[in-house]
Structures are given as C-alpha cells and as structure tokens.
Amino acid sequence: SEVIKMTGIGKTYKMGSSEYVALKNIDLTIHKSEFVAIIGPSGAGKTTLMNIIGCLDTPTQGEYILDGINTKCSDNKLAEIRNSKIGFIFQNYNLLPRLSIIENVELPLLYMNIASREIRERALEAIRKVGLEFHIKHKPTELSGGQMQRVAIARALVTKPQILLADEPTGALDSKTGKEILQILKDLNDEGNTIVLITHDMNIASEAKRIITIKDGEIISDVPNEKFYKGV
Ligand code: ADP
Numbered sequence: 001s002e003v004i005k006m007t008g009i010g011k012t013y014k015m016g017s018s019e020y021v022a023l024k025n026i027d028l029t030i031h032k033s034e035f036v037a038i039i040g041p042s043g044a045g046k047t048t049l050m051n052i053i054g055c056l057d058t059p060t061q062g063e064y065i066l067d068g069i070n071t072k073c074s075d076n077k078l079a080e081i082r083n084s085k086i087g088f089i090f091q092n093y094n095l096l097p098r099l100s101i102i103e104n105v106e107l108p109l110l111y112m113n114i115a116s117r118e119i120r121e122r123a124l125e126a127i128r129k130v131g132l133e134f135h136i137k138h139k140p141t142e143l144s145g146g147q148m149q150r151v152a153i154a155r156a157l158v159t160k161p162q163i164l165l166a167d168e169p170t171g172a173l174d175s176k177t178g179k180e181i182l183q184i185l186k187d188l189n190d191e192g193n194t195i196v197l198i199t200h201d202m203n204i205a206s207e208a209k210r211i212i213t214i215k216d217g218e219i220i221s222d223v224p225n226e227k228f229y230k231g232v
C-alpha cells in the first residue's frame with residue numbers, strides 16, 4: 001500500500017520581497033516496507049523535503065497524502081498525524097540529557113492515551129530491538145554515540161510509526177559504528193518497517209533498496225539499487 005503519495009509538491013521560501021524555490025514539482029510515491037534513500041548535495045532541498053514528509057512543514061504547492069490522509073489540514077491535526085505516523089531519527093540524536101534511556105524512549109507515548117504499565121512494556125520492547133536492555137537507567141551522556149543513536153531509534157520505533165524518517169543518522173559516527181546503525185535500520189526494514197533515509201553520502205545511500213537523487217529542488221533520478229536486484 002502507498003504510505004507516501006506526493007503530487008506536484010513545491011516549496012517556495014519568501015524572504016522579504018524575494019522568493020527562493022527550494023522544491024519544485026515533486027511527484028513521489030513510497031510503498032509500505034520500502035527502504036528509500038534521498039541523496040543530493042548541500043542545498044538540494046533534502047531538509048525541506050524531509051520536513052514536508054515528516055509533517056514538520058507544509059508545501060506551498062501540490063498534494064501530500066500520508067497513509068491515506070490528506071495532510072492539508074490544521075496545525076493541530078498535522079501535529080497529531082506527525083506524532084502518530086512518523087518516527088524521526090536525527091544526526092545529533094536529540095535525546096533529553098536529564099532523562100534516562102527508558103524515559104527518553106517512553107516520551108512519545110506520554111502524549112498518547114496509554115496506561116503507564118503498557119508504556120513501560122512498549123519502551124522495553126523497543127529498547128530490546130536495538131540491543132540496549134542493559135543500559136535503561138543510564139543517562140544519554142553516559143553512552144557512546146552509537147548507543148545514543150540506538151536510543152533514538154528505539155524512541156522512533158516506540159509509537160509503531162508508518163515511516164521511520166532518518167536524517168543523516170550516521171553523520172556524527174565513525175564508519176564502523178555507522179555501519180552498525182545502518183544494519184539496525186536494514187533489520188527493521190526486513191521486519192516490514194518503511195524507511196526513508198536522507199543523506200549526502202553515497203556510501204550510506206547505497207545501503208538502501210531505492211535511491212532518489214534530488215538537485216536544485218527537483219528529482220533527477222529515482223532508481224532501484226541494483227546491488228539488491230542482481231540476477232533477479
Ligand atoms: P539540503 O538539506 O539539501 O542542504 P535544504 O532543504 O536545507 O537543502 O535547503 C534548500 C535550499 O532552500 C537552500 O538554498 C536553503 O538555503 C534554502 N532554505 C531552506 N530552508 C529555508 C528557509 N526556512 N528560508 C529560506 N530559505 C531556506
């Protein structure tokens with residue numbers, strides 16, 4: 001089924017009397033269980049596109065249907081869609097330093113109408129998936145970068161979102177740790193999670209099954225990653 005359906009999406013930033021076209025005429029459909037990388041140079045429009053996919057920002061043109069829901073709606077409704085449908089993973093983890101690992105992972109569930117015992121169970125389940133169950137009482141500052149990103153992935157997973165949206169998730173990590181994080185994302189994809197990965201690094205993008213290249217605000221290429229389809 002279609003998780004993301006964008007038609008003619010554009011984004012123009014107004015700066016005083018001038019305008020800047022950051023995205024133009026983006027047509028993009030992503031199905032459930034895909035693993036898509038969006039790659040492009042700095043300034044290509046990746047962050048803008050990610051913000052629209054993640055319902056953090058709205059387009060100035062076109063239509064964006066997310067999991068069957070039209071995202072042209074009030075800000076409150078858009079926040080509700082974002083919180084229930086998207087799991088975010090950022091380069092800098094965005095963990096709350098004063099909260100323990102388990103509390104960080106529980107956070108997205110506190111805004112939902114869920115019993116506290118179930119919140120704890122679901123957070124533990126997400127933490128187990130990323131292999132951190134021995135550290136749940138630690139604070140983020142006591143962890144390595146790779147461990148912090150695992151926490152962030154657990155936090156993204158805990159709401160069972162329709163999409164995991166990862167913005168340069170390995171950007172702050174050494175290459176060995178980065179590979180481990182990518183392997184977690186691949187394993188989650190094998191379990192059926194839909195993953196959209198934003199990066200400027202072709203080595204990272206080449207781990208995805210479909211690679212979309214954007215340049216100057218437009219999709220210039222959208223191809224299956226042949227290394228996954230050799231001999232098929
Ligand atoms: P990328 O993530 O690929 O580097 P961005 O989406 O951040 O690209 O930016 C695309 C272009 O849009 C850049 O030229 C950037 O300066 C511009 N831009 C991004 N956000 C804004 C904004 N809020 N206001 C004005 N211009 C912006």
Ligand code: ADP
Nearest residue numbers: 013015020041042043044046047048051167168
């Ligand atoms: P990235 O490193 O992912 O390309 P940027 O540093 O381009 O991100 O942008 C960081 C944030 O600042 C984004 O939310 C982007 O929309 C915003 N931004 C980027 N360029 C501009 C700009 N020229 N004016 C205002 N905001 C901008």
